[in-house]
Amino acid sequence: MAIANLWAEALGNLGIATSVQRQFLSGIAGELPPDQCLPEVWVTHPEQQEQAREVLYHLQHVPQRRWTCGCGELVEGGFEQCWSCLAPMPV
């Protein structure tokens, strides 16, 4: 449930309206395989579905990076930009 809310929030931040659906599934959860009982993030506008899919893909596959910027800052996590001087990660 938490992850679906996170996704919905991330999409919302990008201007993609979503709703988290799961309530109506809980009543029949015992009859469904567990993976079909997971909460779903529904994209409100069909034309934004592809974009949403891409965003979610990236959210789930954030490469863990660790690099040192030219300004001397150590940048950790999935960031491709130095948080200190805003320089992009060197390729």
Ligand SMILES: [Zn+2]
């Ligand atoms: Zn820097």
